[in-house]
Amino acid sequence: MDIVIVSAVIASLFLVIGAAEPLAARLRLPFTVILAVLGILIGSGAIFFLRTDLTDALNPVAEAILGLPISSNVFLYVFLPTLLFQATLGMNLRRMLDDWVPIMVLAVVAVVVATLSVGYALSWASTLPLVACLLIGAIVSTTDPSAVVSIFRSISAPRRLSRIIEGESLLNDAAAIALFGLFMGFVMMGVPDPRLGEALGQFPILIAGGALTGWLAAQVAVWIMAMFRAHELAMISVSVALPYLAYIGSEQVVGASGVIAVVAAGLTLNLTGPGRLPPQAWANLGEVWDLLAHWAGALIFILAALLIPRLLEGVRLSDFVLLGVVILAALAARAVVLFGLLPLLTLMRVSPHVERPYRTAILWGGLRGAVTLALALAVTESIWVPGEVKRLVGILATGFTLFTLLVQGTTLRAVIGWLGLDQLSPIDEAMSRQVIAVSLQTVREDVARTTEDYALTHDVVRAEAKAFGERLEQAVKAAEDSDDILDRDRITLGLIALAGFERYTILARVRERTISARMAEQTLLDADRLIEGARAGGRNGYQRAARRSVAYGPGFRVAGLLHRRFGLSRPLVRMTADRFELLLSQRLTLRDLDAFIEGRIRRIHGRRVADLLLELLARRIEMVETALDGLRLQYPGYAEELERRFIRRTALRLEEREYAAMREDGLIGAEVFTTLMQDLATRRAQAEHRPPLDIAVQRLELIRQFPLFSDLDDKTLRQLSRALKTRYVNAGNIALHKNRPVRSVYFIASGAVEVESAGQTWRLGRGEMFGQIAILMKKARRAEARAIAPTTLLVLDVARFRALLNRSAALRDAVRASAEKRGLDPNQILASADP
Known part of the structure; x- marks a missing residue:
């Protein structure tokens, strides 16, 4: 095929991708649904123009579209590693650990249950061998959460709900593809009725091999990237190579799950990268991967949709009955897990509670997408799979994907509205009215000063002031109407606002490099726990999260046991040094919160709430100081070394600000500024190294x-x-x-x-x-x-x-x-x- 035509078609697909996002926003539909519809229309149009006698002018374009080298390996080896790797880089892993039970249940247990449910239901309703039915079950059990997550974010749904779905999506692809590989092997070998226990017994081996391969690949990559820390583009280039080498190495060399290898590599880089790479380079690396994943996700969807008309060729009336069986079995399996297993685990105190509306949204939001189509395509391409199995796999997988996209995807927003997840709670409504009233009061004062400073025309000022005053009166009246908010609820809202401002302060300190990149993730994690603790449990939930932020976790006990019994001191050294720095970072942040309480919360919620929040803040500061005193007494002098390091970093930040100001004022030229910044970067790299901590006790x-x-x-x-x-x-x-x-x-x-x-x-x-x-x-x-x-x-x-x-x-x-x-x-x- 002419490379010019192929390039033109691919460039045109990027135009379609660019137009799909604003179209999805205008129609209030998921982005992936719009891409799927456009892909189906393009593929159907190409087939139509090739088979019609109306015109031959578009035949070359139609042939180019249908002749694109789209195979299952393109999806699995080119696009899938990019999507999985970016998902792991963008996740707050430590925060997801709080919900690891529901995530693992949905990602692994639900996939196995759906595979078995669909497989045995199809085996009962069709003449296909059981192994082929189980293969279809594995293909349709993987979900694509991009649509539901985008809707949740657009309606400001709770972070926890999006976090559970994102965690499920990351791991269920791995579980489903691993099961697909197992049953595909049995189908190709002609085994009609495999021993299920033997098949599932190979599952942990695939996962363990992939995890080890991905971890080793990431460790080597991080070591190389740390060597290239002065060359940002080189580090990003190494990160781009990592997921592909991990995937290919695991699949082709080790014989394990490539998907698991990519996930393990991404998780390892996510955990170790911020502490070993420069903060700005790490941020830029994340932006590059966000763009790559956006393109890969859009291309994989639209290219897969191009194949749908061909996959549905030869559909029969009886196939719709089997499709109905697949839909009912898949939804029933997911419902059993969400409404049966998860509540049972909650009663057993194994899993945190997931509210019923959230479980309903997760059930209806289990859309299928490009991965399902790619796996179905892999079956249809195989010469070792019987023809009737290939036909039914293509039709059922494609039909089920279309059902989830066109039925569930288009109605998902309505379902979320019916569940009330898109509405503010009465407390949040009252909070918004209070905030508007206070904000408008502040704006009126600032506008008054502006009119005096610029000597604006009196008539213009009076007319605008009258209109603004009417709006302010309405806002104040609405705020007064919400005075029936209980003090308990005001305290909860004040604590949520306080924790939110703490998070904002942490981000500002990280940008200023006052808080190191190593501690940024942990301090932000603690702030998120404070927000969710206050939202779920009010004052008690906030205090529990505050105590947890300074407590010694089970990891310390394990590290201490390794040090005492086996002389392995490195984990304890690292965790103790991290605790020193974390407590110093917390103390730095907490010192700035009293002004926020006095300046903002007092005006919104009144003196009583503000005084109570000041008291809670004082208790937190006392807890942090007590924990710091314990470490100072345990390791005299080490805290002082860290404080000196903090002072050096602060001085470097102020020095950088002065150089930038002189450059903007024209006092120094570009050459001098570049030289100064290079010297500053060298000294900053030296200041980032933590002093060694000796914990040996002989x-x-x-x-x-x-x-x-x-x-x-x-x-x-x-x-x-x-x-x-x-x-x-x-x-x-x-x-x-x-x-x-x-x-x-x-x-x-x-x-x-x-x-x-x-x-x-x-x-x-x-x-x-x-x-x-x-x-x-x-x-x-x-x-x-x-x-x-x-x-x-x-x-x-x-x-x-x-x-x-x-x-x-x-x-x-x-x-x-x-x-x-x-x-x-x-x-x-x-x-x-x-x-």
């Missing part, structure tokens, strides 16, 4: 570093090392209870504890001790000690402690100082230690 070396034992000889130190016992206490757990018998003295090897006694509170860190006063006074403990960081304690029994106290002057001085801090007589306490 008992004897640690004891030598204790100031309490500084005057002991080596023999005594070795005896003491053997006598001390180790105890680990997780953050938040009590290390020493009140009113318990006296048995031991505790020395802090690492970590920090907060001691409370007689209404006083003080914090102790590495190298300090507690419990000694109760032992020497021979009384029950009146103090309670709680770990505020993962803490390692060295425990010494009473007899050995008394013997050690008589031999160490430094230890006696420490006991004396401790007694004085508590307002006790140190001489009396030390006298009780004498034999």
Whole structure:
């Protein structure tokens, strides 16, 4: 075929893609539905002009359209890796972990249930062998969420709903294509009735092999990209190669799932890329992939739609009965999972609750698209598949796709409206009225100042002021009509607004590079949890999310166990250093929120709500400071190193701003500005490196570093090392209870504890001790000690402690100082230690 004609056809398809988006917005239909309709019209038109005698002038164009080299491999090896990879790069993975159960249920369980449901229903209603019916079930079980997600975003549906559907779409393609590969192999080998357990048993092998291949490919790619960090285009080029090499390597070399390999590669780059690549390069990489995915998604849809008229050739009346069976079985399988399995998992406290309207929208939003057509095309191309199987696969897969696009897709917006998902809640309605009233008050003040500054004509100002005043009166009246909002709801709305402003502040700090790219994702994740926590649970939900943002998660416990038992300290070092930086970033952000409460929330919701929010903010700041104190006491000096690093980054940002201002004012030329910015980039790269953190705890070396034992000889130190016992206490757990018998003295090897006694509170860190006063006074403990960081304690029994106290002057001085801090007589306490 002439390359000129092919190029002209492809360029024309891009024109169609460009026109489809505004047309979809005007008709209020999903973009993919418009593309499918246009593709069908183009394909049908080409066939019509070739077979009619009306004109021969358009025959070359029609032949070029129908002769485009469109095969299943084009979809699977060219377009699919692009779509999957971009989807993983744009996902908030840590936020999706909160809903991993419903996502996995929809992405894996629902695919298997739909495959079996459609397969056995078709086997009962047709003469096809079971394996061919299961193959059709696997083909139609993969969903294309682009239409429903675009509608959800256009109506500002809850983020959680879009997140569940996006997570499902990412993984269900992998599950469906893996099942397709299994059953396609059985069909090609002529196995009529495969052992289902054996077939599904190969499923984990395909997934594990693909995941490992994708992870390794991404690790190598990130290493290369980090080497090219000074060359942005080179990094983007490596990222473009990554999904294709991962897909081909997994499919052709390893024999595993290429889709899983691409997903694993994208997830790995998503998690590691922001911390190892320059922030601006990472942002530009994401923009490039957004554009590539837009083109790939549109092309795959319109090219697949071009094939629909050919796939439907030879359709019979009896085929519509089988199509009805496929539609009913697929919808029933999805409904069983959404309305049966998910609520059951919620009752078992395994899955978070997904509201019924959302489940209904997910059910009707399960549109099929280009992947289904591509898999059907792969079957029709195979010479090893029987002719009748190829015909029915093409017709049923195409017919089911058309049903979901033309019936479900065109009615989806109406269904969402019927469910009430496109309407603001009464609280949000009242909130919007309050915001409008306050905003118009501010605008009126600013307009008044503007008219004075520019000395505008009095008559013009008076006429405009009258019109604006009428609108303001209406807004104020509407706001007054909503004064019946409960204080509880006002608090909820205030917390949502506060968390939203916190998120905005974080983004601003990231752009200024005050908060590092490594911490950007985690801080934004915490802000999103605050928003959703406040929306779902009000004040209690906000406080739970706030506590979670400073808590030690299960990952810390696993990392601590690896460090203590196996000496693998790297995970604990990385997580501890991340926690240091995260807490410093949180403290930086929280300091800016009180002005927002005073300036905005007080005007919208009143003094009572503002004062309560200030109190909650003060508690959050106190929690962050407590967590930071625990780390400072555990690792003295490291927080100061991070704060110095923050100051250096801030200075570099201010320096960059000054250079840019001088360049705009013409004080320096382009050559000088470029040189200055290159030097600045070098120093910024150096400032981004975190100082090393040493968490190694060797008992004897640690004891030598204790100031309490500084005057002991080596023999005594070795005896003491053997006598001390180790105890680990997780953050938040009590290390020493009140009113318990006296048995031991505790020395802090690492970590920090907060001691409370007689209404006083003080914090102790590495190298300090507690419990000694109760032992020497021979009384029950009146103090309670709680770990505020993962803490390692060295425990010494009473007899050995008394013997050690008589031999160490430094230890006696420490006991004396401790007694004085508590307002006790140190001489009396030390006298009780004498034999």
